[in-house]
Amino acid sequence: MADGDNKSTNMLARDTAQLEEQLQGWGEVILAADHVLHWQKPWFPGALIGATTVLFTMVYYLDPSVLTGVSCSVMILCLADYLVPILAPRIFSSSKWTTEQQQRFHEICGNLVKTQRRVVGWWKRILALKEERPKMYFLSMISSLVVMAWIGQQVHNLFLTYLIVSFLLLLPGLNQHGIISKYAGMAKREINKLLKQKEKKNE
Numbered sequence: 001m002a003d004g005d006n007k008s009t010n011m012l013a014r015d016t017a018q019l020e021e022q023l024q025g026w027g028e029v030i031l032a033a034d035h036v037l038h039w040q041k042p043w044f045p046g047a048l049i050g051a052t053t054v055l056f057t058m059v060y061y062l063d064p065s066v067l068t069g070v071s072c073s074v075m076i077l078c079l080a081d082y083l084v085p086i087l088a089p090r091i092f093s094s095s096k097w098t099t100e101q102q103q104r105f106h107e108i109c110g111n112l113v114k115t116q117r118r119v120v121g122w123w124k125r126i127l128a129l130k131e132e133r134p135k136m137y138f139l140s141m142i143s144s145l146v147v148m149a150w151i152g153q154q155v156h157n158l159f160l161t162y163l164i165v166s167f168l169l170l171l172p173g174l175n176q177h178g179i180i181s182k183y184a185g186m187a188k189r190e191i192n193k194l195l196k197q198k199e200k201k202n203e
Contacts, residue, residue, distance in 0.1 A: 012113060020109045025088060027088075028092035030105065031104060039173035052162065059158065
Protein backbone atom coordinates (compact mmCIF):
# COMPACT_ATOMS: atom_id res chain seq x y z
CA MET A 1 0.00 0.00 0.00
CA ALA A 2 2.82 2.38 0.92
CA ASP A 3 4.61 1.56 -2.35
CA GLY A 4 1.43 2.40 -4.26
CA ASP A 5 1.10 5.74 -2.46
CA ASN A 6 4.75 6.59 -3.10
CA LYS A 7 4.36 5.70 -6.78
CA SER A 8 1.26 7.88 -7.07
CA THR A 9 3.02 10.77 -5.32
CA ASN A 10 6.05 10.45 -7.58
CA MET A 11 3.85 10.39 -10.68
CA LEU A 12 1.99 13.47 -9.45
CA ALA A 13 5.27 15.32 -8.86
CA ARG A 14 6.56 14.28 -12.28
CA ASP A 15 3.38 15.35 -14.10
CA THR A 16 3.33 18.64 -12.17
CA ALA A 17 6.93 19.37 -13.12
CA GLN A 18 6.18 18.62 -16.77
CA LEU A 19 3.17 20.92 -16.75
CA GLU A 20 5.19 23.68 -15.07
CA GLU A 21 7.77 23.42 -17.82
CA GLN A 22 5.10 23.54 -20.54
CA LEU A 23 3.36 26.58 -19.00
CA GLN A 24 6.50 28.46 -17.98
CA GLY A 25 5.90 31.19 -20.57
CA TRP A 26 2.38 31.66 -19.20
CA GLY A 27 3.43 31.93 -15.55
CA GLU A 28 2.70 35.64 -15.04
CA VAL A 29 -0.61 35.45 -16.92
CA ILE A 30 -1.71 32.38 -14.95
CA LEU A 31 -0.94 34.08 -11.64
CA ALA A 32 -2.85 37.20 -12.72
CA ALA A 33 -5.83 35.04 -13.73
CA ASP A 34 -5.57 33.20 -10.39
CA HIS A 35 -5.84 36.53 -8.52
CA VAL A 36 -8.94 37.49 -10.52
CA LEU A 37 -10.65 34.09 -10.23
CA HIS A 38 -10.08 33.98 -6.47
CA TRP A 39 -11.34 37.56 -5.95
CA GLN A 40 -8.17 39.08 -4.51
CA LYS A 41 -9.92 42.44 -4.89
CA PRO A 42 -13.64 43.06 -4.18
CA TRP A 43 -14.39 44.34 -7.69
CA PHE A 44 -13.05 41.24 -9.48
CA PRO A 45 -16.40 39.33 -9.45
CA GLY A 46 -18.14 42.26 -11.13
CA ALA A 47 -15.32 42.51 -13.68
CA LEU A 48 -15.67 38.80 -14.49
CA ILE A 49 -19.43 39.03 -15.00
CA GLY A 50 -19.06 42.27 -16.98
CA ALA A 51 -16.43 40.82 -19.35
CA THR A 52 -18.45 37.63 -19.82
CA THR A 53 -21.61 39.64 -20.51
CA VAL A 54 -19.86 41.82 -23.10
CA LEU A 55 -18.41 38.77 -24.84
CA PHE A 56 -21.73 36.91 -25.05
CA THR A 57 -23.56 40.09 -26.11
CA MET A 58 -21.14 40.44 -29.02
CA VAL A 59 -21.71 36.80 -29.99
CA TYR A 60 -25.47 37.33 -29.77
CA TYR A 61 -25.47 40.39 -32.07
CA LEU A 62 -22.89 39.03 -34.53
CA ASP A 63 -24.66 35.65 -34.61
CA PRO A 64 -21.77 33.75 -36.22
CA SER A 65 -22.21 30.31 -37.72
CA VAL A 66 -20.85 27.30 -35.85
CA LEU A 67 -17.92 27.00 -38.27
CA THR A 68 -17.09 30.71 -37.94
CA GLY A 69 -17.30 30.55 -34.15
CA VAL A 70 -15.04 27.49 -33.92
CA SER A 71 -12.55 28.98 -36.40
CA CYS A 72 -12.36 32.31 -34.53
CA SER A 73 -11.97 30.56 -31.17
CA VAL A 74 -9.12 28.34 -32.43
CA MET A 75 -7.50 31.37 -34.12
CA ILE A 76 -7.56 33.32 -30.84
CA LEU A 77 -6.05 30.35 -28.99
CA CYS A 78 -3.29 30.03 -31.59
CA LEU A 79 -2.51 33.76 -31.40
CA ALA A 80 -2.45 33.63 -27.60
CA ASP A 81 -0.20 30.55 -27.63
CA TYR A 82 2.25 32.41 -29.89
CA LEU A 83 2.09 35.94 -28.46
CA VAL A 84 1.71 35.44 -24.70
CA PRO A 85 5.16 33.84 -24.10
CA ILE A 86 6.70 36.69 -26.13
CA LEU A 87 4.79 39.62 -24.61
CA ALA A 88 4.36 38.42 -21.02
CA PRO A 89 8.03 38.96 -19.99
CA ARG A 90 7.86 42.52 -21.36
CA ILE A 91 4.57 43.36 -19.62
CA PHE A 92 5.40 41.54 -16.36
CA SER A 93 9.00 42.00 -15.30
CA SER A 94 10.55 38.53 -14.93
CA SER A 95 13.06 39.95 -12.44
CA LYS A 96 10.17 40.44 -9.99
CA TRP A 97 9.30 36.71 -10.03
CA THR A 98 9.47 35.82 -6.34
CA THR A 99 9.69 32.57 -4.42
CA GLU A 100 6.06 33.02 -3.30
CA GLN A 101 4.94 33.39 -6.92
CA GLN A 102 6.87 30.27 -7.92
CA GLN A 103 5.28 28.35 -5.06
CA ARG A 104 1.80 29.49 -6.06
CA PHE A 105 2.51 28.62 -9.71
CA HIS A 106 3.61 25.14 -8.56
CA GLU A 107 0.37 24.76 -6.55
CA ILE A 108 -1.76 25.81 -9.52
CA CYS A 109 -0.04 23.29 -11.79
CA GLY A 110 -0.47 20.60 -9.14
CA ASN A 111 -4.19 21.40 -8.86
CA LEU A 112 -4.56 21.21 -12.65
CA VAL A 113 -2.92 17.79 -12.70
CA LYS A 114 -5.16 16.58 -9.85
CA THR A 115 -8.25 17.88 -11.67
CA GLN A 116 -7.20 16.04 -14.82
CA ARG A 117 -6.79 12.85 -12.79
CA ARG A 118 -10.22 13.27 -11.23
CA VAL A 119 -11.83 13.64 -14.66
CA VAL A 120 -10.01 10.53 -15.91
CA GLY A 121 -11.08 8.70 -12.74
CA TRP A 122 -14.73 9.65 -13.26
CA TRP A 123 -14.56 8.48 -16.86
CA LYS A 124 -13.06 5.13 -15.77
CA ARG A 125 -15.85 4.73 -13.20
CA ILE A 126 -18.45 5.31 -15.92
CA LEU A 127 -16.79 2.69 -18.14
CA ALA A 128 -16.61 0.29 -15.18
CA LEU A 129 -20.33 0.85 -14.49
CA LYS A 130 -21.04 0.10 -18.15
CA GLU A 131 -19.19 -3.22 -17.89
CA GLU A 132 -20.42 -4.29 -14.44
CA ARG A 133 -24.00 -2.93 -14.41
CA PRO A 134 -25.08 -2.19 -18.00
CA LYS A 135 -28.75 -1.66 -17.09
CA MET A 136 -27.90 0.92 -14.43
CA TYR A 137 -25.48 2.61 -16.86
CA PHE A 138 -28.13 2.71 -19.59
CA LEU A 139 -30.86 4.13 -17.32
CA SER A 140 -28.54 6.72 -15.78
CA MET A 141 -27.19 7.93 -19.11
CA ILE A 142 -30.60 8.09 -20.80
CA SER A 143 -32.18 9.89 -17.82
CA SER A 144 -29.35 12.43 -17.64
CA LEU A 145 -29.43 13.08 -21.38
CA VAL A 146 -33.21 13.47 -21.40
CA VAL A 147 -33.02 16.04 -18.59
CA MET A 148 -30.24 17.91 -20.39
CA ALA A 149 -32.19 17.85 -23.65
CA TRP A 150 -35.30 19.20 -21.88
CA ILE A 151 -33.30 22.01 -20.24
CA GLY A 152 -31.72 22.86 -23.59
CA GLN A 153 -35.16 23.02 -25.18
CA GLN A 154 -36.53 25.31 -22.47
CA VAL A 155 -33.58 27.75 -22.28
CA HIS A 156 -31.89 29.53 -25.19
CA ASN A 157 -28.59 27.74 -25.89
CA LEU A 158 -26.49 30.93 -25.82
CA PHE A 159 -28.05 32.10 -22.55
CA LEU A 160 -27.55 28.65 -21.04
CA THR A 161 -23.89 28.70 -22.12
CA TYR A 162 -23.55 32.18 -20.60
CA LEU A 163 -24.92 30.93 -17.26
CA ILE A 164 -22.59 27.91 -17.25
CA VAL A 165 -19.50 29.95 -18.17
CA SER A 166 -20.34 32.63 -15.57
CA PHE A 167 -20.80 30.00 -12.86
CA LEU A 168 -17.51 28.26 -13.72
CA LEU A 169 -15.63 31.58 -13.66
CA LEU A 170 -17.13 32.48 -10.27
CA LEU A 171 -16.70 28.99 -8.78
CA PRO A 172 -13.07 29.39 -7.56
CA GLY A 173 -13.96 32.64 -5.78
CA LEU A 174 -17.12 31.14 -4.30
CA ASN A 175 -15.07 28.26 -2.91
CA GLN A 176 -12.28 30.56 -1.73
CA HIS A 177 -14.66 32.74 0.28
CA GLY A 178 -16.66 29.83 1.68
CA ILE A 179 -19.91 30.90 0.04
CA ILE A 180 -20.72 27.48 -1.44
CA SER A 181 -19.99 25.64 1.82
CA LYS A 182 -22.11 28.18 3.71
CA TYR A 183 -25.21 27.75 1.55
CA ALA A 184 -24.65 24.01 1.16
CA GLY A 185 -24.63 23.76 4.96
CA MET A 186 -27.84 25.80 5.17
CA ALA A 187 -29.52 23.58 2.57
CA LYS A 188 -28.37 20.46 4.41
CA ARG A 189 -29.81 21.73 7.70
CA GLU A 190 -33.14 22.55 6.06
CA ILE A 191 -33.32 19.11 4.47
CA ASN A 192 -32.56 17.48 7.83
CA LYS A 193 -35.35 19.53 9.44
CA LEU A 194 -37.82 18.42 6.79
CA LEU A 195 -36.81 14.78 7.22
CA LYS A 196 -37.20 15.00 11.00
CA GLN A 197 -40.62 16.60 10.63
CA LYS A 198 -41.65 13.83 8.24
CA GLU A 199 -40.47 11.18 10.70
CA LYS A 200 -42.47 12.79 13.51
CA LYS A 201 -45.60 12.83 11.35
CA ASN A 202 -45.16 9.15 10.47
CA GLU A 203 -44.84 8.32 14.17
